[in-house]
Amino acid sequence: MSVTTRILSIAPDDPDVEALAEAAAVLRAGGLVAFATETVYGLGADATRPDAVARIFAAKGRPPSNPMIVHADGIELARACVAEWPEAAGALAEAFWPGPLTLVLPRSGLIPDAVTAGRETVAVRVPAPLVARRLIESLGRPIAAPSANRSAGVSPTLACHVLADLGGRIELILDSGQTAIGLESTVLDLTTREPRILRPGPISAQELEHVLGGLRVRRADGDSAAPDAPLSSPGQLPVHYAPRTPADWIDDPDALADYDWPGRAALVVVGPHLDLPDVPESVPRFDLPSPDLAARDLYVTLRECDALGLERIVVVPPPDLTEWHAVRDRLRRACRSPGR
Numbered sequence: 001m002s003v004t005t006r007i008l009s010i011a012p013d014d015p016d017v018e019a020l021a022e023a024a025a026v027l028r029a030g031g032l033v034a035f036a037t038e039t040v041y042g043l044g045a046d047a048t049r050p051d052a053v054a055r056i057f058a059a060k061g062r063p064p065s066n067p068m069i070v071h072a073d074g075i076e077l078a079r080a081c082v083a084e085w086p087e088a089a090g091a092l093a094e095a096f097w098p099g100p101l102t103l104v105l106p107r108s109g110l111i112p113d114a115v116t117a118g119r120e121t122v123a124v125r126v127p128a129p130l131v132a133r134r135l136i137e138s139l140g141r142p143i144a145a146p147s148a149n150r151s152a153g154v155s156p157t158l159a160c161h162v163l164a165d166l167g168g169r170i171e172l173i174l175d176s177g178q179t180a181i182g183l184e185s186t187v188l189d190l191t192t193r194e195p196r197i198l199r200p201g202p203i204s205a206q207e208l209e210h211v212l213g214g215l216r217v218r219r220a221d222g223d224s225a226a227p228d229a230p231l232s233s234p235g236q237l238p239v240h241y242a243p244r245t246p247a248d249w250i251d252d253p254d255a256l257a258d259y260d261w262p263g264r265a266a267l268v269v270v271g272p273h274l275d276l277p278d279v280p281e282s283v284p285r286f287d288l289p290s291p292d293l294a295a296r297d298l299y300v301t302l303r304e305c306d307a308l309g310l311e312r313i314v315v316v317p318p319p320d321l322t323e324w325h326a327v328r329d330r331l332r333r334a335c336r337s338p339g340r
């Protein structure tokens with residue numbers, strides 16, 4: 001199905017009521033609206049309508065086995081999406097919502113099979129931006145929204161990324177500029193005895209444990225990108241968040257000196273690497289020195305590299321330290337030869 005994709009600019013701090021009403025009307029009619037969250041742009045549909053949710057899968061080319069996140073405008077609506085609200089959920093919601101934390105809990109009858117891929121659990125979060133929360137409020141229902149990219153590709157942090165991936169497949173894009181954080185939310189499973197991180201993200205295990213008062217949080221397996229590792233979360237496939245251009249992960253920066261550079265390549269240096277060996281002058285270099293900057297600009301950078309029509313992206317990863325955990329996770333999935 002081909003539709004005309006409209007783009008409406010909307011001010012992040014003072015969203016236009018008419019634009020929001022228009023977007024809510026699209027959702028109410030079973031249509032698709034992309035909107036910015038603090039992490040990445042999401043591709044939204046009315047979460048209570050299986051027909052609308054089915055269109056998300058079709059537009060993204062997403063495997064129907066991969067469940068999606070439901071967005072609420074506050075704790076009250078989030079609670080309506082779940083069947084149980086344990087003490088831990090209350091404490092975490094209080095501490096981190098609105099914000100980049102997604103909680104997996106038993107689902108309520110409000111959420112159809114289409115959203116959860118038939119699972120008895122649902123992933124919920126309250127996004128930070130006013131535009132996102134007002135949109136949910138205008139609709140009066142939760143919004144199901146995976147990242148607004150083609151399946152397995154790089155998540156969008158700008159409206160133009162959404163247009164490039166989904167133009168002609170969705171009705172509307174609300175453009176409120178670049179997303180502030182740039183990396184997808186932390187996904188925490190609260191249905192197991194010990195809370196378990198399914199996807200590392202902006203909120204770290206330590207921060208979660210701090211709020212949970214001594215309850216241990218199981219880390220996402222550092223090697224979960226290995227093909228033979230059990231899938232911690234249905235969406236955590238080893239090849240995910242990947243640019244179209246093959247990307248090489250170079251663990252030891254000194255190895256750059258002997259790297260066999262193809263004709264057209266770019267170097268992406270993530271982390272505070274000083275004194276890298278010389279690389280050919282023709283190789284453009286992108287630097288993402290701090291964790292915040294790397295999170296914000298990683299996907300823009302990978303998309304820019306794709307646009308250059310390169311044969312190879314060469315990635316020097318950041319050190320294996322807590323503050324780099326989420327960025328390393330996404331980079332590992334973007335590369336074809338993660339140093340394992």
Ligand code: TXA
Pocket residue numbers: 037039040041042043066067068069100102104116119121122123145146147148183184185186187198199233234235236
């Ligand atoms: O920051 C984000 O989380 C963005 C913005 C738009 O909110 N959304 C996002 O959605 O990244 P998506 O669909 O691209 O990733 C959702 C992740 C997937 O890894 C999916 O498998 C997992 O959450 N997930 C969703 N429902 C789940 C469930 N019931 N149990 C376990 N994992 C679940």
Ligand code: MG
Pocket residue numbers: 146147155
């Ligand atoms: Mg995604």
